[in-house]
Amino acid sequence: MHSLKSINAYFIKYKWRLLMGALFVVFSTIFSIYQGVIVRDATNEIVDLIANHKAVDNTKFIVFGLTLLGLALTSGFFLFLMRQTIIVMSRYIEFDQKNELYTHYQTLDAAFYKNNSTGDLMNRISEDVGKVRMYTGPAIMYLINTFSTVVIVLAFMLKINWQLTLLVFAPLPFLSFVIYKVSDLINKRSTVVQQELSKLTSHAQETFSAIRVIKAYAREKHYINELETLNTDFKKHNLRLALVEAFFQPVMVLMIGVSVIATVWYGGHLVINKTIEPGNITEFILYVYKLTWPFASLGWVTSLIQRASASQTRINEFLKTKSSIINTPEIKTNIEGDIEFKNVGFTYSDSKIEALKKLNLKIEKGKTIGIKGQIGAGKSTIANLMTRLYDTTSGEIYVDGQPIKKYDVFALRKSIGYVPQEVFLFSDSIRNNIAFSTNHDYSEQEVIQAAKDAGVYDNIMAFPEGFDTVVGERGVTLSGGQKQRISIARAVISKPQILIFDDCLSAVDVETEELILNNLKSIMKDKTTIIISHRDSALRYADKVVEL
Ligand SMILES: Nc1ncnc2c1ncn2[C@@H]1O[C@H](COP(=O)(O)OP(=O)(O)OP(=O)(O)O)[C@@H](O)[C@H]1O
Ligand SMILES: [Mg+2]
Structure with missing residues (x-):
């Protein structure tokens, strides 16, 4: 991940957006997690009503409902601000990077252009810069999100019961790992798909520019067959990709399910022992849901960063290339033509x-x-x-x-x-x-x-x-x-x-x-x-x- 260091200069350039973004993430998380407390109180209220055959106090539940709604809206508002700062920052960095690369391209000499294909130059300025943006935007955003969610949820959970907390957290690293493996596989396969696509487009492009020669020599059939072969490969790799992608969602759901069952099972014991209140179980289940995505994203983010790093290495390679035509202007007079x-x-x-x-x-x-x-x-x-x-x-x-x-x-x-x-x-x-x-x-x-x-x-x-x-x-x-x-x-x-x-x-x-x-x-x-x-x-x- 060494190559990504060159991005730090951009983070410094846009430090205010980044810092504000981080702050918004924390706010959004607090409001989102506090919903757990309201759900717990409401559940305890219901349990109390049923156990003691009390009459329902409508206003109390309306207040619970409105508070939940208010928390969700506030959390959503900060989520909006977070995207408006961090994702916007990543777009600015992308903009700067494209300009930097294009400006650098213009300084490079004829020999460089002879040695590198147009497709490659185009790829680095579009595909690779795009992948780096996934790091400066979503990856950074979800990292901050995961970190703040874990810290805040942990604080809320530990206040209630540490054993149950441990139980909820235990499968999460495993979840991250599985998601990482799946994302990694997805990335590998989509790279292959990308390469196949590149071949397909290059072939089509060449056919279009050479169309007059192809027609004059009546070689259409040959080119159609060639494209079909390439397209078949493309389809094959796409289907392989679709297969792993299909695993992603079920794996997530399975993991959440296991965590919820564990919480209900062990939490139930604790309620029977009167160690915790029934509302704590609903609260914990909510936390499990709140934790799942941040942990799952950890695996996804890791593979995003890996790809960004590989892309940045390719970008740096070009940025480090210097023109062999060195400009050392010493003479200021006009050229006469001898x-x-x-x-x-x-x-x-x-x-x-x-x-x-x-x-x-x-x-x-x-x-x-x-x-x-x-x-x-x-x-x-x-x-x-x-x-x-x-x-x-x-x-x-x-x-x-x-x-x-x-x-x-x-x-x-x-x-x-x-x-x-x-x-x-x-x-x-x-x-x-x-x-x-x-x-x-x-x-x-x-x-x-x-x-x-x-x-x-x-x-x-x-x-x-x-x-x-x-x-x-x-x-x-x-x-x-x-x-x-x-x-x-x-x-x-x-x-x-x-x-x-x-x-x-x-x-x-x-x-x-x-x-x-x-x-x-x-x-x-x-x-x-x-x-x-x-x-x-x-x-x-x-x-x-x-x-x-
Ligand atoms: N960009 C290049 N990279 C590598 N080799 C080159 C390049 N341009 C020309 N050559 C080679 O250098 C030699 C001289 O090429 P040049 O283009 O100067 O010939 P020329 O006299 O202009 O020929 P013509 O009359 O066909 O235009 C040729 O053998 C050619 O293959
Ligand atoms: Mg010539």
């Missing part, structure tokens, strides 16, 4: 592929360089290194004569307009996709100009909604060439000092290529530009061409 690769070597840590080896390359400020080379030659890797998505393994990249690592990484990236090889457009309007690169709002004129420079303006205007056309999953599907050109517009709108085009004209015809290159010529005039391409035609305006 670039030099000196003996640059790069090996991808996961695949151990040496993508670049002793690369020496000089690009003067304002010049355009073309890079060509075979598939897998390391062209895109150059773009990755320039944008510091990865850092060189050996050698050094110099920008304006200074090592690239000395620049603030955010400032560096802001001064680069990068069109990646794989275009990504957000499910948003074309306007927002183009104006994506900075926080400041671009004027309509700037967006239009960028679209014109990228040679996509006419295409956009052909859509009924123009720049408001929503693209992506829930919108219009753009052609490969249209996507590429919107991606170019996104890169050039901010007029960055360095431009990197990674094979971004591959999906347009030679005429359009000519048009775009011509448009870009004026933008590229005094900017440093790297054009990566397989086609010589795309490199014709380059000042020099390097082949990898």
Whole structure:
């Protein structure tokens, strides 16, 4: 449970809610348990009436009834306040944790995202944080509840008879243990169910994204069969879970029953011996009921804490991961765009592929360089290194004569307009996709100009909604060439000092290529530009061409 220590900082942050919550639990418990005293008095009254053939005093019983009602209402009111403090606190902690994790995700480097699946990232921010919430909310709440109930009930019981108290308490630890075992089994099985569900969703998700390929190859049957197999597994594990869950309630009822029988049996003896009053038996039975849930919850809470702890370990694992791209901004001046690769070597840590080896390359400020080379030659890797998505393994990249690592990484990236090889457009309007690169709002004129420079303006205007056309999953599907050109517009709108085009004209015809290159010529005039391409035609305006 070591990992849960990191939650303590949150408890300190929300200490008032926690303390108030604890206080409300105690109040609620006192009012709830005091009902036992009223029930005892009422029972004694009835026994007395019957034994001594007295007339019934209605008002007395009405008072008993109203007092019980009042106690229940007051206890309920504090119960409400308790949930409003402790459960609310757990929601606040959940909120903070999700923000903390997401913010941290954003700082992590490309290598991290390569090594961890999206599903896993999503799981830790939703499932795992959710499980930790079960600890900060319900588990803490029931722990305080159990503790205060036991202390208060014990005080009430011991005042009456210690032997009977012992008898009532004896089976309770056993109850906790059994419930713990059952909850543990439930947890284990529901983890398996969760994993099966995860497989099922991943499969469905992949099917939906690949639906065009699946249909084109007429592989629907195969995928339907696969899903059915997974779904059968899912059902099997769910049924196994339902089986243990079915045990939970009966076990509780059985345990309570045993305790009640013991109380009546031994209590009866004590009444006959005149050691206690008949009302004490009803009082004790009530206490048994009041104690059962707190003790049962102890087992449940233990397994909640275990799960929360496992989840927090997984969360901490990610929180402790540090980006290998270390930002030590030393240089404050703006980037001019003089670039030099000196003996640059790069090996991808996961695949151990040496993508670049002793690369020496000089690009003067304002010049355009073309890079060509075979598939897998390391062209895109150059773009990755320039944008510091990865850092060189050996050698050094110099920008304006200074090592690239000395620049603030955010400032560096802001001064680069990068069109990646794989275009990504957000499910948003074309306007927002183009104006994506900075926080400041671009004027309509700037967006239009960028679209014109990228040679996509006419295409956009052909859509009924123009720049408001929503693209992506829930919108219009753009052609490969249209996507590429919107991606170019996104890169050039901010007029960055360095431009990197990674094979971004591959999906347009030679005429359009000519048009775009011509448009870009004026933008590229005094900017440093790297054009990566397989086609010589795309490199014709380059000042020099390097082949990898
Ligand atoms: N993220 C990555 N993780 C591991 N290995 C990678 C990664 N990206 C590329 N590689 C490997 O590094 C080598 C160079 O890849 P790179 O993407 O730089 O090639 P490229 O010249 O851009 O090829 P293409 O013309 O097909 O775009 C390849 O062998 C590739 O398998
Ligand atoms: Mg590439």
